[in-house]
Amino acid sequence: MKNKEITLFYQWIEESDNIIIGSHLNPDGDNLGSLTALYHYLLKLDKNVTWYGEDSVPDDLQFLPNIKMRTTKCKEDYDLFIALDCADINRLGEGRKIFKRSNKTINIDHHKTNTNFADLNIVKDISSTGELLYQILDQGSLSLDTEIATGLFTAISSDTGSFKYDSTKAGTFFAAGHLMEYNIPINKISVNLYQKRSLAKTSLLIEAMKDVEYLNNHEIAIVMVPLDLIDKCHGKQSDTEGIVEFIRDIEPVEIAILLKERRDEVKVSIRTKSYANAISIVIPFGGGGHVRAAGATISGNLLEVKEKIKEVALKELENARNTGC
Amino acid sequence: MKNKEITLFYQWIEESDNIIIGSHLNPDGDNLGSLTALYHYLLKLDKNVTWYGEDSVPDDLQFLPNIKMRTTKCKEDYDLFIALDCADINRLGEGRKIFKRSNKTINIDHHKTNTNFADLNIVKDISSTGELLYQILDQGSLSLDTEIATGLFTAISSDTGSFKYDSTKAGTFFAAGHLMEYNIPINKISVNLYQKRSLAKTSLLIEAMKDVEYLNNHEIAIVMVPLDLIDKCHGKQSDTEGIVEFIRDIEPVEIAILLKERRDEVKVSIRTKSYANAISIVIPFGGGGHVRAAGATISGNLLEVKEKIKEVALKELENARNTGC
Numbered sequence: 001m002k003n004k005e006i007t008l009f010y011q012w013i014e015e016s017d018n019i020i021i022g023s024h025l026n027p028d029g030d031n032l033g034s035l036t037a038l039y040h041y042l043l044k045l046d047k048n049v050t051w052y053g054e055d056s057v058p059d060d061l062q063f064l065p066n067i068k069m070r071t072t073k074c075k076e077d078y079d080l081f082i083a084l085d086c087a088d089i090n091r092l093g094e095g096r097k098i099f100k101r102s103n104k105t106i107n108i109d110h111h112k113t114n115t116n117f118a119d120l121n122i123v124k125d126i127s128s129t130g131e132l133l134y135q136i137l138d139q140g141s142l143s144l145d146t147e148i149a150t151g152l153f154t155a156i157s158s159d160t161g162s163f164k165y166d167s168t169k170a171g172t173f174f175a176a177g178h179l180m181e182y183n184i185p186i187n188k189i190s191v192n193l194y195q196k197r198s199l200a201k202t203s204l205l206i207e208a209m210k211d212v213e214y215l216n217n218h219e220i221a222i223v224m225v226p227l228d229l230i231d232k233c234h235g236k237q238s239d240t241e242g243i244v245e246f247i248r249d250i251e252p253v254e255i256a257i258l259l260k261e262r263r264d265e266v267k268v269s270i271r272t273k274s275y276a277n278a279i280s281i282v283i284p285f286g287g288g289g290h291v292r293a294a295g296a297t298i299s300g301n302l303l304e305v306k307e308k309i310k311e312v313a314l315k316e317l318e319n320a321r322n323t324g325c
Numbered sequence: 326m327k328n329k330e331i332t333l334f335y336q337w338i339e340e341s342d343n344i345i346i347g348s349h350l351n352p353d354g355d356n357l358g359s360l361t362a363l364y365h366y367l368l369k370l371d372k373n374v375t376w377y378g379e380d381s382v383p384d385d386l387q388f389l390p391n392i393k394m395r396t397t398k399c400k401e402d403y404d405l406f407i408a409l410d411c412a413d414i415n416r417l418g419e420g421r422k423i424f425k426r427s428n429k430t431i432n433i434d435h436h437k438t439n440t441n442f443a444d445l446n447i448v449k450d451i452s453s454t455g456e457l458l459y460q461i462l463d464q465g466s467l468s469l470d471t472e473i474a475t476g477l478f479t480a481i482s483s484d485t486g487s488f489k490y491d492s493t494k495a496g497t498f499f500a501a502g503h504l505m506e507y508n509i510p511i512n513k514i515s516v517n518l519y520q521k522r523s524l525a526k527t528s529l530l531i532e533a534m535k536d537v538e539y540l541n542n543h544e545i546a547i548v549m550v551p552l553d554l555i556d557k558c559h560g561k562q563s564d565t566e567g568i569v570e571f572i573r574d575i576e577p578v579e580i581a582i583l584l585k586e587r588r589d590e591v592k593v594s595i596r597t598k599s600y601a602n603a604i605s606i607v608i609p610f611g612g613g614g615h616v617r618a619a620g621a622t623i624s625g626n627l628l629e630v631k632e633k634i635k636e637v638a639l640k641e642l643e644n645a646r647n648t649g650c
Binding site for chain 2: 162165180187
């Protein structure tokens with residue numbers, strides 16, 4: 001992040017009246033926390049702010065101050081579009097059309113694979129978009145407040161698994177410490193992010209785990225969620241969240257694989273613990289992500305996809321043993 | 326913590342050659358992390374350091390640098406005994422005898438209920454003994470190193486549930502940030518503390534959860550672990566750890582109760598989420614703990630104890646709704 005980028009960021013905001021901020025598809029804590037922070041920051045600057053997002057706000061993030069996915073119908077043109085936490089323009093969904101029509105565009109993101117798709121790209125390999133946005137807003141003329149700090153803290157906490165992943169650096173902790181000084185409700189944030197597993201989600205986890213399959217001395221673990229299991233647990237698709245991390249946290253497991261059945265296709269989530277590369281497992285299927293967390297959507301039925309994934313996962317395990325990552 | 330206390334701490338260490346540091350019964354991450362840090366600090370000062378501890382090191386803390394529970398046979402007398410994370414002298418077990426024989430004694434602890442049982446008591450209501458010890462060692466003449474920082478970070482992370490509990494303050498994050506600057510292995514620490522649920526522990530959790538019982542619109546959840554279930558899962562008593570937190574994290578649950586069968590008695594663990602007081606539930610049975618985490622050992626069989634606990638838990642839920650804590 002260069003001084004020139006920061007200067008332009010503030011200059012373009014100053015020159016713009018109508019600003020639209022963009023959420024990505026299937027928004028997560030880093031995305032919605034960062035949007036919450038930027039939304040409140042721009043409101044404090046008396047800007048007209050539109051929040052673009054196509055998908056609904058997950059239950060565990062409904063607590064964010066003034067959160068609601070605002071609109072998918074943005075007819076007008078905007079002076080400035082700011083995309084947050086989007087590695088490429090397609091993460092905006094239909095929002096990419098508004099993005100392209102906007103007078104100026106900014107892309108703030110922490111994904112290594114970012115395609116630099118905007119007029120101004122502030123991209124840094126760091127724990128979270130939340131930490132990057134903190135660094136940016138901390139250099140502004142406005143002081144932060146509880147709402148902004150709550151958004152940023154939620155973003156950072158979400159994308160570091162509460163300060164556990166190795167993307168967590170000294171600066172991540174210093175950012176969190178400074179944000180705590182704005183009187184943020186840490187208990188409320190923690191309860192919402194980490195202690196709010198719904199009844200349906202809980203029974204789905206327990207039911208799915210009954211049929212866990214281990215490979216290679218338990219270094220690989222695979223769990224499947226057929227569509228009818230979700231019905232049986234009175235759950236919904238998003239209730240599969242957290243299962244793959246639960247599998248990863250089993251002691252001998254290095255590669256955790258979750259297969260979620262959809263009509264004619266299967267959504268695959270991969271987590272790795274210490275040395276295997278999650279991206280390598282999904283790349284053959286057109287997927288993407290980070291070294292420790294990646295995903296793909298693969299056509300075929302559950303059992304077919306399972307066999308394909310097993311093969312690639314075993315290969316990655318062998319490769320990673322030799323090289324590590 | 327006063328300047329006078331810090332001055333005495335360093336003065337007494339300087340005047341002492343043979344120093345013994347004391348671990349408490351059933352040691353946890355805060356205790357063993359703090360001991361690891363102080364052990365390495367005193368070695369750097371060329372002191373003869375003895376580590377007192379009666380119980381074995383839990384699997385998830387074996388990664389701490391140079392950790393081993395040193396000895397229970399300490400015949401000689403010591404110039405200085407430093408107890409860490411002990412609310413009262415009995416937490417030292419048989420070690421209290423050595424404590425009493427020692428020339429000088431120091432008690433460093435963060436429990437509100439600390440009885441100030443030493444010659445010098447450095448007691449502060451703060452996230453962890455690790456954070457308190459960080460504040461003390463940060464004022465010393467020696468610089469910290471990777472081993473000391475790893476111990477302190479582990480202590481802080483353990484006792485805050487990885488920076489989630491409301492005891493986590495801005496200063497807790499700043500301490501963690503400074504410790505990160507000593508090149509500590511955060512991935513190794515996180516994997517050991519949070520991603521190392523053994524196969525036996527995993528199946529015990531899944532099996533025990535099958536018979537979860539909910540009360541009062543799911544605000545209370547009770548899970549029992551009969552002795553034969555542990556055998557069935559090829560587990561051991563300590564494999565029940567983590568189950569009660571798993572129950573607490575179910576969305577509507579305010580009071581989580583785990584009942585572990587022993588011969589002729591039942592060990593009870595309570596966790597509360599936001600407003601109920603865990604201590605109130607165990608006090609009638611002679612138990613103790615913190616507001617959000619408490620425990621007791623009650624004679625009787627599983628079903629008898631379950632009925633007794635249900636009654637008190639329902640009463641606490643009603644009280645807490647009126648008063649909160």
